[in-house]
Structures are given as structure tokens and as C-alpha cells.
Amino acid sequence: MKLTIAHLYPELLNLYGDGGNLIAMKNRLNWRNIECDIVKVPLGQPFIANQYDIVFIGGGQDFEQEVILSDLKGDKTKQIIDAINSNVTFLGICGGYQLLGNYYKTKDGQTYDFIGALDLYTIGQEKRMIGDFMFSCPYIDNQLVVGFENHSGKTYLGKSVKPLGIIKKGYGNNGEDKTEGARFKNVFCSYSHGSLLPKNPALCDYILQTALQKKYNINLEELDNTLENKAHEFIVNRLK
Amino acid sequence: MYVRKSLSLLIAKTFIKVLRIFGRGGTSLPGKIALKIYPNILKELSSGISSIVVTGTNGKTTTSRIISTILDDANYTFISNKSGANLISGITTVFIENQHKDYKYALLEIDEAAFKTVSKHIDVRYLLITNLFRDQLDRYGEISHTLANIVEGISNCPLAVICINADCSLLSSIGRQVKNKIIYYGIDQPFPTTDYSLSDAPYCFFCKTKYEYSYKTFGHLGGFSCPNCGYSRISPNIAVTTLQEMNEKHSVVEMTVDNLKIKTTINLPGEYNIYNGISAFSIGYTLGIDNKTLTHSLATFKGGFGRMENMSLNGVDTHIILVKNPAGLNSVINYLSTLSKPFVLTLILNDQFADGTDVSWIWDVLFENLQSNISMISHIYISGIRKYDMALRLKYALLPENKITICTTTKELIKTISNPLLIPNTSYILPTYTAMFDLRASLGKQFKLKEFWK
Ligand SMILES: [Zn+2]
Numbered sequence: 001m002k003l004t005i006a007h008l009y010p011e012l013l014n015l016y017g018d019g020g021n022l023i024a025m026k027n028r029l030n031w032r033n034i035e036c037d038i039v040k041v042p043l044g045q046p047f048i049a050n051q052y053d054i055v056f057i058g059g060g061q062d063f064e065q066e067v068i069l070s071d072l073k074g075d076k077t078k079q080i081i082d083a084i085n086s087n088v089t090f091l092g093i094c095g096g097y098q099l100l101g102n103y104y105k106t107k108d109g110q111t112y113d114f115i116g117a118l119d120l121y122t123i124g125q126e127k128r129m130i131g132d133f134m135f136s137c138p139y140i141d142n143q144l145v146v147g148f149e150n151h152s153g154k155t156y157l158g159k160s161v162k163p164l165g166i167i168k169k170g171y172g173n174n175g176e177d178k179t180e181g182a183r184f185k186n187v188f189c190s191y192s193h194g195s196l197l198p199k200n201p202a203l204c205d206y207i208l209q210t211a212l213q214k215k216y217n218i219n220l221e222e223l224d225n226t227l228e229n230k231a232h233e234f235i236v237n238r239l240k
Numbered sequence: 241m242y243v244r245k246s247l248s249l250l251i252a253k254t255f256i257k258v259l260r261i262f263g264r265g266g267t268s269l270p271g272k273i274a275l276k277i278y279p280n281i282l283k284e285l286s287s288g289i290s291s292i293v294v295t296g297t298n299g300k301t302t303t304s305r306i307i308s309t310i311l312d313d314a315n316y317t318f319i320s321n322k323s324g325a326n327l328i329s330g331i332t333t334v335f336i337e338n339q340h341k342d343y344k345y346a347l348l349e350i351d352e353a354a355f356k357t358v359s360k361h362i363d364v365r366y367l368l369i370t371n372l373f374r375d376q377l378d379r380y381g382e383i384s385h386t387l388a389n390i391v392e393g394i395s396n397c398p399l400a401v402i403c404i405n406a407d408c409s410l411l412s413s414i415g416r417q418v419k420n421k422i423i424y425y426g427i428d429q430p431f432p433t434t435d436y437s438l439s440d441a442p443y444c445f446f447c448k449t450k451y452e453y454s455y456k457t458f459g460h461l462g463g464f465s466c467p468n469c470g471y472s473r474i475s476p477n478i479a480v481t482t483l484q485e486m487n488e489k490h491s492v493v494e495m496t497v498d499n500l501k502i503k504t505t506i507n508l509p510g511e512y513n514i515y516n517g518i519s520a521f522s523i524g525y526t527l528g529i530d531n532k533t534l535t536h537s538l539a540t541f542k543g544g545f546g547r548m549e550n551m552s553l554n555g556v557d558t559h560i561i562l563v564k565n566p567a568g569l570n571s572v573i574n575y576l577s578t579l580s581k582p583f584v585l586t587l588i589l590n591d592q593f594a595d596g597t598d599v600s601w602i603w604d605v606l607f608e609n610l611q612s613n614i615s616m617i618s619h620i621y622i623s624g625i626r627k628y629d630m631a632l633r634l635k636y637a638l639l640p641e642n643k644i645t646i647c648t649t650t651k652e653l654i655k656t657i658s659n660p661l662l663i664p665n666t667s668y669i670l671p672t673y674t675a676m677f678d679l680r681a682s683l684g685k686q687f688k689l690k691e692f693w694k
């Protein structure tokens with residue numbers, strides 16, 4: 001058994017330890033004797049989204065998002081939308097999350113059209129929303145998800161998109177409506193960067209399961225999560 | 241006004257005395273209070289003094305220490321913020337402390353985000369910028385933002401001669417943005433451990449086209465050129481042409497300076513310290529100090545507080561190296577993976593303001609590279625506020641679990657790292673900023689080490 005993960009724009013969308021999410025997915029598959037290939041898809045390379053089981057899009061600096069937008073337009077946008085509709089698993093973090101939405105309106109009122117794969121939009125503001133945060137996630141049993149957010153964009157979800165969770169501590173999508181992240185088909189998005197998946201093994205396994213079920217229809221075995229849970233609980237206790 | 245100034249000085253000096261009696265450094269608070277009472281205090285106390293400023297992401301303290309040795313060897317009279325308190329409060333404290341001393345220069349390490357403000361108060365005549373890497377983004381924002389701040393700071397010091405790392409595409413762009421005189425230093429050769437996949441700046445600063453590289457030394461540093469607009473590395477005034485020898489104690493390099501070939505030893509191990517050595521050399525060169533003095537200083541320099549400090553704890557040969565961002569920690573890992581004698585590694589991760597409150601950066605560090613030299617690593621100890629995150633990172637780097645132990649308290653940690661039975665060979669301790677202060681304070685008490693502000 002093998003899953004193939006596409007890492008979109010690895011040279012640009014790689015901020016804040018987002019690579020940790022790839023390391024977590026790969027290891028947690030390997031530990032169950034499932035192979036995992038991570039294929040880098042840099043700027044300017046053709047991208048056939050349906051060839052992959054999981055597509056990962058991380059966060060980047062503003063300087064770099066401009067470079068990406070011109071590359072994303074056209075065929076890549078179509079590829080991504082088709083893949084999402086045929087239930088390929090996506091994980092979008094921070095900037096990668098915003099890019100999947102309809103548009104980004106900067107604090108100066110300028111609007112950048114994004115790819116419109118998900119019904120959501122983002123409005124820039126002066127103040128950054130930074131810090132440890134925590135949300136409850138309906139897709140994993142009785143569990144909280146913890147992470148670190150650092151964004152100045154406020155994201156608002158349209159009707160067809162569900163939040164990934166409900167904020168317990170911190171800002172989440174916009175600091176107003178208690179939502180955090182987005183879920184649409186097998187697309188998972190979050191403002192929690194870096195070690196989102198290493199520190200939230202249940203969420204990691206849930207995401208992997210969506211990709212595995214599509215391809216092999218099997219369930220993942222349990223792993224020893226003692227250390228993962230200790231790192232997780234440390235933040236839960238701090239925020240309680 | 242005069243009353244406010246006197247009052248400000250009196251209170252600050254009292255604070256310095258009191259804080260030090262109680263064993264606290266007192267390196268920032270007195271200056272902070274003095275500025276509150278009399279905002280012009282720094283400008284007035286530093287007037288007539290030529291400031292030599294060191295800023296940039298990595299290597300500020302080590303480089304300042306080397307420059308300090310150079311200035312001593314060349315008989316300059318100067319003051320400096322040795323303790324590493326590098327915000328405006330710390331700089332003000334240094335000038336207050338030395339108010340009645342006789343000196344002509346101030347050697348100041350300044351935080352890259354604080355530089356644009358501090359440069360309004362002091363007379364910067366020599367400016368060294370070490371490099372720019374991604375660092376604590378929750379505090380500084382993006383790298384391009386940090387660079388813009390530095391350029392803004394330079395506009396406050398038109399008389400400054402600037403020494404710039406020619407291999408850094410971000411810093412080199414300053415040459416096109418300001419009118420100051422610029423001296424470039426750089427390394428013409430790749431480092432043996434170069435990892436080509438790591439870059440904090442893959443795209444042209446001016447036109448956003450992907451750079452081409454003829455070689456890389458580290459991260460985004462190297463022989464960059466833009467195939468679209470032609471922006472490329474400038475051939476440096478001070479250029480390392482050959483890396484002759486690199487071992488656990490020092491490096492030997494050959495440089496070209498004004499067409500003269502010079503061989504020098506840099507008395508610190510690790511590739512990254514070659515940059516620190518030649519950047520300090522470039523400041524000495526700019527000051528007009530002769531090559532003989534400069535090479536002597538580089539060869540005899542002794543590691544300073546924290547950044548690479550050596551000590552003996554109950555006979556355990558101990559090296560403390562400060563780590564604070566992915567680029568810095570990756571270079572230390574590269575160094576550790578070249579060691580040919582067994583050692584014990586200790587990692588201490590804190591997440592207080594000065595460390596960066598976001599510990600996600602450890603996932604950008606290639607701990608996986610420690611696997612290549614795992615037979616030399618006898619054991620790994622982990623401690624600090626975010627010890628579980630660090631342990632988790634090592635688990636996912638697939639380092640052997642039976643070689644990893646978590647120390648939950650500082651007391652337990654100190655007991656461990658000073659126990660020759662547990663640490664039979666060399667000990668490398670890698671703390672983040674506040675972890676280093678805590679460790680240093682505890683070790684200082686127990687082993688009677690010199691107080692760090694002296
Ligand atoms: Zn260019």
C-alpha cells in the first residue's frame with residue numbers, strides 16, 4: 001500500500017514549520033507499513049492533481065503569494081477544482097488555506113482574486129492574530145485540537161463550507177464568529193501552522209483515513225501516542 | 241531640562257547598583273527608566289562617540305566578541321554592550337554606566353528590529369550586517385519587512401561605512417538602495433555540508449524570478465544570480481578563496497584582501513563561524529587596522545558568553561551554544577554531524593517572548609541529519625518549557641528512543657549535565673535564549689562561574 005502526497009510550492013509555502021505536517025503524515029503511514037511518497041511540485045511545474053492521494057499547501061510570506069498567484073491561474077486552478085470534486089484529500093494551512101478561497105481583500109482595499117475552489121473569502125487587517133489557540137473538532141471523538149495561529153487575514157465561510165472546528169481559545173478564522181478553518185468534501189484547512197498534525201495525532205489519522213478509504217478501504221491501526229498526547233495536553237492545560 | 245537629565249541618570253545608576261547587588265544583570269531596566277524620564281538621554285550621552293554597530297539575524301554576539309578582541313589588540317578605547325542586551329534600553333544602560341569614562345568608540349550589538357530606532361539616537365560610523373534569515377516571525381514579521389527596517393535605519397546614518405555579506409541576496413540589495421560606502425565580504429567556495437534545498441529567499445529581490453546558484457555555502461547564501469534582471473552577487477572586497485582546514489577547534493582559511501593573499505586561523509569551530517570571523521575582519525579592515533593585527537585577533541579570540549561557551553562541570557567538558565532559529569540550529573547540527581568523537585547532546589526549548597512564543601520553527605530544523613552521525617551521539621537529554629514538543633520532533637526525526645531522556649526540571653537537568661558518570665565524554669548543550677539565561681544563572685551559582693555582565 002502506498003499514498004502519494006503532493007507538496008505544492010515547497011520552496012515558497014514552507015513557513016512556520018509547515019513541513020512538520022508532512023513529516024507527521026509520512027511517519028504515521030510508515031509506522032503502519034504503508035509507504036508514502038512526497039512529491040514536490042515547485043513553481044512552473046505541471047500539476048496533475050488527480051494523480052495524488054493528498055495535496056498539501058502550506059503558508060507563505062506575502063511577497064511570495066504574488067509570485068504564486070500568476071502560476072496558479074489557468075490549468076492549475078482547474079486541476080485543483082476537479083481533484084477536490086473527485087474527493088482527493090487536501091490540507092491547506094494559513095496562506096494555502098486562503099488561496100483556495102474566492103478572494104483576498106487587503107487592508108488598503110485592493111482585491112486579489114484567488115482560485116475559488118472553496119466558498120470563502122479573506123479580508124486583511126492591520127492587527128495580527130497571534131498565539132496558542134484551541135478548537136473543538138467534530139470529526140474526531142471528544143477531542144480538542146491545539147495549535148499556534150499567526151495571521152492578519154480574517155476569513156469568512158460561505159454556506160457550502162463547514163468550519164473545521166469551533167474556537168475554545170484564540171481567534172480562529174476571524175476572531176468574531178468562533179469558527180476555525182474549513183472543511184469541504186475531503187479538503188481540510190486551518191490557521192494552525194507548524195506542528196498541527198504532530199501534536200494532534202487523531203486529526204492527522206482522520207485526514208489520512210479519508211485518503212486511504214478512497215483508495216484501499218482500510219482502517220488505520222492504533223499507534224502509541226503517549227508523547228504526542230503530552231505535547232498536546234501541555235497546550236490544553238495552558239489555555240484552560 | 242537639566243534637572244530631568246540628572247534625575248534620570250541618578251535613578252538609572254541606582255538601579256544598576258541595586259539590581260547587581262541582588263545578582264540580576266540589570267542590563268536593560270535602568271536604561272528603560274532613564275529614557276522614560278529624559279528621552280534625549282541616549283542622544284546626549286553618545287554624542288561625539290563613533291558607534292560601531294553589529295546587526296543581522298545570526299552571529300551578532302559572536303561577531304561583536306571578535307571585534308572586541310580586534311579593538312583591544314589595536315589599542316582602541318571603547319565601550320560595548322557585552323551582555324547582549326541589544327534593544328534601546330540595553331544600549332542606553334551601557335552609555336549611562338560609562339558616563340565618566342574616557343573612550344572614543346562604542347561597539348554595539350543591536351537587534352535588527354530595534355536598529356531603525358536606535359540609529360536616530362547614536363552616531364553610527366561603522367555598520368556590520370551579518371545575514372538575514374527567518375527568525376521568530378511572530379515577533380519580526382516577514383524577512384522583507386526586517387530588511388526594509390534596516391534600510392530605514394541606514395537613512396539615519398549617512399556617514400556610516402557598511403560591511404555587508406555579499407553572499408546574502410537580501411543584504412546585497414542594500415547596495416542598490418542606499419548611497420553609503422559599502423565593503424563586501426563573502427566566501428567564494430561551497431561549504432562541505434551545504435544542503436541545497438534550504439532557502440529563505442529563493443526569488444529575486446527585484447523582479448521575483450528564481451535565482452540561479454553557481455554554489456551555496458548555507459541556506460540562501462552563495463553565488464546567486466538572477467537570469468531575468470541580472471541582479472547577482474558582487475565580487476567581495478574581502479573574499480575567502482580556500483577553506484583549508486576545519487576541525488573541532490578552529491578553521492583555517494585563505495582570503496584575498498585588496499589583491500593580497502592572507503591565510504588566517506579562525507579560533508572557533510563550525511562553518512558558520514567562518515562568516516563571523518571574516519565579517520569581524522571586514523570591520524577591522526574598514527577601521528584601517530592592519531592585516532597582521534586582524535589575523536592575530538581572529539586566531540586568538542576566545543568564545544564569549546553563551547553563543548559558544550566552554551566550561552568544565554565536575555570535569556565534564558561542556559560547550560553551550562545558543563540556538564534561536566532554523567538557520568542557526570541547522571548550522572550547529574551540521575557541525576555536530578562532522579564530529580568524530582562521542583558526545584552527549586542536550587536540547588533546551590523555551591517559548592518565552594525572547595525565544596519566540598511559537599515553537600513551530602523546530603519543524604523547519606533538519607534533526608534528521610543527526611542520524612548520519614548517530615553512533616557518535618551517546619545520549620540526548622531534553623528539557624525546557626516545551627520539552628515535549630522537542631521530544632516529539634526527535635521522535636518524528638526517527639532518532640532512537642532509547643537514546644532520549646526528558647529532564648522535567650532545571651534541577652534534574654543540572655544534576656544530569658554535571659554528572660561525569662552520565663556524561664563520560666564531551667557535552668554539547670543547545671538552549672534557546674531564556675533557557676540559556678536560566679541555565680547560566682543556575683550553573684553560575686553552583687559552579688561559581690563569572691557573572692555574565694562582566
Ligand atoms: Zn531579477
